[in-house]
Amino acid sequence: MWSATGGRASIRQVTVALPRVWRTDALGCSLKNLLPASAAPEEGHxxxxxxxxxxxxxxxxxxxxxxxxxxDFIQMGGDLLRAASNDSYAHSARLLLAEWAKFRWGVFDERGHANDPLYPPTFRDPNTHQFAATSCSDGVVKGDTCDPSQPGCTFSPQPYSNNHLSSSLLSFPELPTIRLFCNDKTHNRIAPTKHNAQCGGRSAWEIIQQTSDFVGGRNPVSNGSRGLEPILRFVQQANPRFVLVIEDTATMNLQVRFRYSLPRFHHCQTELHKTA
Known part of the structure; x- marks a missing residue:
């Protein structure tokens, strides 16, 4: 994120809300903060x-x-976090960064999709009259193009022939050299992308700079000297606790009502543990 925003933004702290049913014995006290039972964690971004x-x-x-x-939110499968190598981590990071930009700053996809009449995988470039990838980039995206009106037409960038590209994260974040958003100089305003349709042909970086994170010069460029590694804070909602109050009076002792109450309370508590 720091590189993609020109040194203007990075994630400082991440709060990870663990499910209440998870066993957290292996976590140290410095990593986990139990929340009161009445204070459920906020809905995660x-x-x-x-x-x-x-x-x-x-x-x-x-x-x-x-x-x-x-x-509204970002959703992802847990297996994406189980990366096997540094390349896998970098790939996952670019995918997540692209979605974070959509979530946080209200930008949209700059790529097409197969069998999508609104945002097709390719389009006929009015300047060259040739089919080109529906995308935004700082160079020609190399890959096999096709006529989007034909069934089965799709586009995938060639993984080892696009190392000259650095943008855009909203087009092909799976390419290893992609690290930037399109700006007013590199933006493709004629491509039939969802971003162009939603944002009136303005570039992603133009939109991002007008959000509350950056408008008016907020969060100026930094050299990253304070460190870019985020702080991780783990929280987990605590299990509810119950207090049983028994009236110790002559009437209660005479009627022995608590003998009937205790077994019922124990049964209720057992059921709660089973469903927790």
Whole structure:
């Protein structure tokens, strides 16, 4: 994020809300803060779930507020976090950064999709009259193009032939050299992307700079001297605690009602443990 925003933003702290049913014996006290039972963790900006039927483990963002407005949430499969190498971590980081930009700053996809009449995978460039990838980049995206009106037309950038590209994260974050958003000089305003449709042809960086994080010169460029590694804070909602108050009076002792109450309370407590 720090590189993608020209040294103007980075994540300082991340709060990880653990499910209440998870055993956390292995976590040290310095890592975990138990919340009171009445104070459930806030709804997370990023939700870790099982694999999605459409997106799989790849992160995706629900956006209902329009251009330049914060989205609803990001969702991703847990297996994406189980990277096997540094390359895998870098790949996951770029995917998540692209979705964070959509969620936080209200930008949108700059790539097309197969069988999508609104945002096709390729389009006929009016300048060259040739089919080109639906994308935004600082150079020509190399890959096999096709006529989007034909069934099965799709586009995938060649993984080892696009090392000259550095943008855009909203187009092909899976490419290892991609690290920037398109700006007013590199933006492709004629490509039929969702970002162009939602944001009136303005570049992603133009939109990002007008958000509350950067407008008016907020968060100026830094050299990263304070450190870029975020602080991780783990929280978990505590299990509820119950207090049983027994009236110790002559009437209660005479009627011996507590003998009937205690077994019922014990049964209720056992059921709570089973469902927790």
């Amino acid at each position: 990023i939700r870790i779930t099982t694999s999605h039927p459409v997106f799989g483990d790849r992160p995706w963002t629900q956006q209902t507020q329009g251009c330049g407005r914060q989205g």
